[in-house]
Amino acid sequence: MLGFGTYERAKHPRVGIILDGLRQRGHDVKEANRPLGLSTAERVTMLQQPWRLPLLVLRLLARWTSLAVAARRTARSHRPDVVIVGYLGHFDVVLARLVFPRTPIVLDHLIFAADTAQDRGARGLRVRLLGLLDRLALACSDLAVVDTEEHHALLPRRTRGLVVPVGATHEWYAAGRSASRGGTSPSVVFFGLFTPLQGAPIIAEALRSARERLPELRVTMVGTGQDYAEARRILADDDTVTWMDWVNPADLPRLVAEHDVCLGIFGDSHKARRVVPNKVYEGLAAGCAVITSDTPPQRRALGDAGVLVPPADAEALADALFSLTADPKALARACAASGARAAGFSAERAVEPLESALKSLVA
Known part of the structure; x- marks a missing residue:
């Protein structure tokens, strides 16, 4: 298995809990991880304020270049049977699908971008665009992992979903x-x-x-x-x-x-x-x-x-x-x-x- 993405374990422990839990249960888990260096609040703010998007895009492209190289290097010696894209992986899962077109991909979809932005005051077109981002991310995955039954109910009808509690490190x-x-x-x-x-x-x-x-x-x-x-x-x-x-x-x-x-x-x-x-x-x-x-x-x-x-x-x-x-x-x-x-x-x-x-x- 391969943990993949720009996730940050220290700030967002969910992905670490998943990967460490699988290791503890005997699975061989490698990681291709290049932290993006932005908090959840900063990511949501950028998505709400379009003029900030160039910074996000530039940083994301730099991390993606390094991430793709690392993933291919890992895959040569350890071809993953599953790729697990970490929390806040709405963009990363697209890259994962391009790099591993025939490998099952699990997306840790702990938050819905549109839902989170709306909870923090966003309305109208921005929420609709973030809804499209959610659907794109889910379409690139073979299994979406969410944290509650209520979030599972928000998944599109054809999306395969699974409830996994967040837990603690x-x-x-x-x-x-x-x-x-x-x-x-x-x-x-x-x-x-x-x-x-x-x-x-x-x-x-x-x-x-x-x-x-x-x-x-x-x-x-x-x-x-x-x-x-x-x-x-x-x-x-x-x-x-x-x-x-x-x-x-x-x-x-x-x-x-x-x-x-x-x-x-x-x-x-x-x-x-x-x-x-x-x-x-x-x-x-x-x-x-x-x-x-x-x-x-x-x-x-x-x-x-x-x-x-x-x-x-x-x-x-x-x-x-x-x-x-x-x-x-x-x-x-x-x-x-x-x-x-x-x-x-x-x-x-x-x-x-x-x-x-x-x-x-x-x-």
Whole structure:
């Protein structure tokens, strides 16, 4: 098997989970990878603002030239039976189809470009064009891997799709095993890109209310983005909140695992109701109690291991935070439940359905 594309493992761990999981299950997996060096937000911005596209095109062409050479070199000594195109591979899958015209191609279609842009405020022609890009990418693949049943329902009728949970990397499990909790003050952490899907203003309102009832609650907010300024405005009077604009990805698991509660997402957009975000799986693996919105995919993923609240309901989130963090025994039970549930989302376990599908794909 060959992992192929401009993906970046550190920023977008999904592809690493898939490739590492297949390795752990005994498969010989090589990689032809030339990271593009752009974040998800930067890619979406470029697709929304056409005047920025030349930069994307030039960088993509440079990476593609190197990627095609690397892929052909690898193929001479290791002809892949399957090519797996990593997350954010809408363009990469086109190159993969050109370089490997007769090899089955799996596209990790974790996000739909049109859906993501629409969730971040895009409308009209740009969304329609990104919809065409989604369809082109899917047409170049033999199997599209998505993360929830709700995303599977968005695939075109003739597209072969498979649901594979995002899972978490081994670094999160290691951080959870070595974490020391149980300090005198309960703690909660949120990390993300502050997109509407995540509902940062709702989180801020809830934190303000919860801390009025439980002043010793420690809060850490990690990241920046679209709703960052509004979240800071809501919590402006609380100078005990720790704000961290950026944390090295290698250091993030340890930081999160040092907290008692990890917050998921709380937006009420259509996209927010279709996803289980990375941070939910990572919070479980880190051994934190997880609070997130009560949506069908998150309910399926968490079962009884998470605390679920209605989307976009700051008061319900505040109540859940207070009830959990004010009761040390309840908090300890929630953390233990997270650890037990997380066992099913390791890389090796997450790729089980993909391994079965690959057998029929290459038959």
